[in-house]
Structures are given as C-alpha cells and as structure tokens.
Amino acid sequence: MSRYLRPRAPGATIYFVVCLAQRGSTLLIDEIDALRAAVGLTRRQHSFHVDAWVVLPDHMRCIWTLPAGDCDFSTRWRQIKTRFSRAVPRQITSASQLARRERGIWQRRFWEHHVRNPPDYWQHMDICRDAPVNLGLVEKSADWPYSSFRI
Secondary structure, three states: OOOOOOOOOOOOEEEEEEEEOOOOOOHHHHOHHHHHHHHHHHHHHOOOEEEEEEEOOOEEEEEEEOOOOOOOHHHHHHHHHHHHHHHOOOOOOOHHHHHOOOOOOEOOOOEEEEOOOHHHHHHHHHHHHHHHHHOOOOOOHHHOOOEOOOO
C-alpha cells in the first residue's frame, strides 16, 4: 500500500480539493445542510480559519489557515468526511468499500497544496472563486449560493 507523505507545516495556509467517489453526482449541494453541520462541528472541535470555500455538486475547493502550532489538517478532513457520510444515505459501490467499512461517498484521498507566498495565495483564491463559472454552473461567481464569495 502506498504511504503518502504530506507536508507538516504548523499554521500553514493550504488549498484543498476534496472529491466525491462518484463524479457527476450532486450529493454535496443536495445535502448542503449536512455538510455545513459536519464542517461546523469539526471547526468547533479543531479550529481553523476558512479563507475561501466553494462547494460544487461533486467536489469542494477551499483554502484553510491552520492555527499556529497546528499542522493536522488530515484529522479535520477525516472528521468532516465521516460526519457528512453518516448523515446521508449509504452508497456502497464495491466489496472493497464494504470490507473497509466505507460508505462509498468520498474518494479515499484529497489533494492539498501548501500556499507558498501572496501571489500563490491569490491565484488559488481566484481558482476557488471562479470554479462555478468555469464549470458553467453560473455566469457570475457571486450567483453561486454554495460559496464563501457570495455577496
């Protein structure tokens, strides 16, 4: 089994892409209240600052800044994914998911990028903001209701 080595930078600002297992699904926006509850409870237990967040039908893009001295973003994502998964109907799609006691909702991993400098930060903010427009979901970013950029 592969062992992924993730950077461990306390207080880092990190860009994430977290996807559902079934691309093309609309589960994240269909169950937005369950997602908000999962994120809220996780933030209360393990704080982090949300710089940007956009929830799309089958994936999320966000930028977090962790507290000084804290580098554990994986636990936060595990808790968000678990809480959300428990709140929505089970969607087992394979024997391997059943064996691992997975619910078949999320891709097993997520993608992260540690933000290096202000230009890098603003580039990833633009990616988050523009995602609904680039996917053809709305004409203006401010019109997408599942985004921290909504005005």
